[in-house]
Amino acid sequence: MPPATRPPAVSRRSLLAGGLAAGGLWATTTRAAAVDGLAQPATVISSPPRQWGPDAPISPLPDPDILVLDPGFGNLAYANANIRLAWRGGGWLEGPAWNSEGRFLLLSDTIRAVQYRYLWENGAISIFQPYSYNSNGNIFDNEGRLVSCEHGLRRVVRREHDGSCRVLADSYGGAPLNSPNDLAVHPDGSIWFTDPGYGDTIVEGHPDAPGGPANRNGVERWALDGEVVTQFGGHRRQEDHVFRVDPATGEVRAILTQKQLADPNGIxxxxxxxxxxxxxAGPGPGQDGHGGDLHIHAGDVVGSELRNLRPFADMMLNGHQLIADGMRVDVFGNLWCGAGGPLGLCGVVVYNPQGRMIGRIRLPRGVSNLTFGGPKRDMLFMCAGDALFTLQVNTQGAAPS
Structure with missing residues (x-):
C-alpha cells in the first residue's frame, strides 16, 4: 500500500483490532445478508452477527468462517470443528506459548503486565506471573525453559529449571534495547528476537527518557509503585533490529538492521x-515516516547468518492491506499468521511454503498472535484483543511453539 494511503493517525493496535472499525465493509455485508435474512449460516459478517460463548447457538458444520482457498488447506482444516471462544477477560493478549510438560498455555497480557495460565484439562485461567513487566512474546525453548520478551524492562529473559531468571539480552552496542517483541528458537538452540519500539509507551511498557524519539516532549515518566525508577532515565529508543542470542556464548548479535528490514515484528x-x-510492520511510537512495508519476508539461515532476504507474502486480500503481527509454522511448513483488517477479512491467514494464501479463519477482530498446543499440538490458539479463540486443526505445530 502506498504510504500516502495509510492513515497516519491510526495506531497499530487499532488497525490490528480490525473488524469493529471497518464501517464500509460492515455496511456492505449487512446489506447483503439482509437480502437472504437468516437463510445463510451465521458467520462473523452475518446480520445479526455470529454469537460466541457457552450460551451461543450451535454453529453449523463445516464452520462458515473457515475458508478453503486452495485444496491444500482442505487437508489442514478439520471439517468437524468449530471456532470457539475459549476465554475473554484480558486487556491485550499476546505471546501464546504451549508448555508440553505442564499441559498449559501461557499468555501475556501486555497492557495489564500479567501472564496467565490456561489449563488444557478444563480451560481454567489462573495467574502465572502477577507482574510480568509488560511481557509480549513467549516461547518454551528446546529444553522446556520459558523465554519472554519484556517491554517494561526492555530485555529478553529465560526462566531456568531451578526457578532463577537469566537475562539473555538487555542492550546492544552500549545502548538499551527498545522493547523486545517476538522471538523464535532455532534448532541449534539460538534465540532470535525482534526489537521494534511498540512497547516504548506508558501503556505497553517503558517510555523513552525525556527527549527520546518516543517521548520527545518529555511528558511521560517511568514509574513503579509511585516511584520514578532513576536507573531507566537514560533509556532512549534506538534503531530497530532483529537479534540472535548465541546458545554457547550468549553473544547478542544484530542479524538485520532497520535499513534492511523496517519495523520487525513477528518471527x-x-x-x-x-x-x-x-x-x-507499521511505524512505532516516535518514528517518522510510514514504517515497514507490512509484508512477510523470508531469509535463508546459513550457520549463524541470514542471507538472501526476500519478500514472501504481501498480506493483501481483496484489495485490502492486512496487518500482520504474530505467526507460527506447522510441521508441513505452512505459515499461520494473525491478521488485522476490515471485518470479514481479519483473523488468521495461512500460506503454504511457496507463499500462496491457501486458507483463512474469519474472526470478529484481528489476531495479534497465535500458536499450536494441546497434547498433540493440533489445537490452534488465537489471541484477539481481550479474547482467546481455539480451533481444532488437522496438522501439528512445529515444536517448539
Missing part, C-alpha cells in the same frame, strides 16, 4: 530451521 522458523520469516 518464525521453517520446521528444519533453514528459513526464517520476519514481519515488517
Amino acid at each position: 518464525a522458523f521453517s520446521p528444519d530451521g533453514k528459513i526464517v520469516y520476519v514481519i515488517s
Whole structure:
C-alpha cells in the first residue's frame, strides 16, 4: 500500500483490532445478508452477527468462517470443528506459548503486565506471573525453559529449571534495547528476537527518557509503585533490529538492521530451521515516516547468518492491506499468521511454503498472535484483543511453539 494511503493517525493496535472499525465493509455485508435474512449460516459478517460463548447457538458444520482457498488447506482444516471462544477477560493478549510438560498455555497480557495460565484439562485461567513487566512474546525453548520478551524492562529473559531468571539480552552496542517483541528458537538452540519500539509507551511498557524519539516532549515518566525508577532515565529508543542470542556464548548479535528490514515484528522458523520469516510492520511510537512495508519476508539461515532476504507474502486480500503481527509454522511448513483488517477479512491467514494464501479463519477482530498446543499440538490458539479463540486443526505445530 502506498504510504500516502495509510492513515497516519491510526495506531497499530487499532488497525490490528480490525473488524469493529471497518464501517464500509460492515455496511456492505449487512446489506447483503439482509437480502437472504437468516437463510445463510451465521458467520462473523452475518446480520445479526455470529454469537460466541457457552450460551451461543450451535454453529453449523463445516464452520462458515473457515475458508478453503486452495485444496491444500482442505487437508489442514478439520471439517468437524468449530471456532470457539475459549476465554475473554484480558486487556491485550499476546505471546501464546504451549508448555508440553505442564499441559498449559501461557499468555501475556501486555497492557495489564500479567501472564496467565490456561489449563488444557478444563480451560481454567489462573495467574502465572502477577507482574510480568509488560511481557509480549513467549516461547518454551528446546529444553522446556520459558523465554519472554519484556517491554517494561526492555530485555529478553529465560526462566531456568531451578526457578532463577537469566537475562539473555538487555542492550546492544552500549545502548538499551527498545522493547523486545517476538522471538523464535532455532534448532541449534539460538534465540532470535525482534526489537521494534511498540512497547516504548506508558501503556505497553517503558517510555523513552525525556527527549527520546518516543517521548520527545518529555511528558511521560517511568514509574513503579509511585516511584520514578532513576536507573531507566537514560533509556532512549534506538534503531530497530532483529537479534540472535548465541546458545554457547550468549553473544547478542544484530542479524538485520532497520535499513534492511523496517519495523520487525513477528518471527518464525521453517520446521528444519533453514528459513526464517520476519514481519515488517507499521511505524512505532516516535518514528517518522510510514514504517515497514507490512509484508512477510523470508531469509535463508546459513550457520549463524541470514542471507538472501526476500519478500514472501504481501498480506493483501481483496484489495485490502492486512496487518500482520504474530505467526507460527506447522510441521508441513505452512505459515499461520494473525491478521488485522476490515471485518470479514481479519483473523488468521495461512500460506503454504511457496507463499500462496491457501486458507483463512474469519474472526470478529484481528489476531495479534497465535500458536499450536494441546497434547498433540493440533489445537490452534488465537489471541484477539481481550479474547482467546481455539480451533481444532488437522496438522501439528512445529515444536517448539
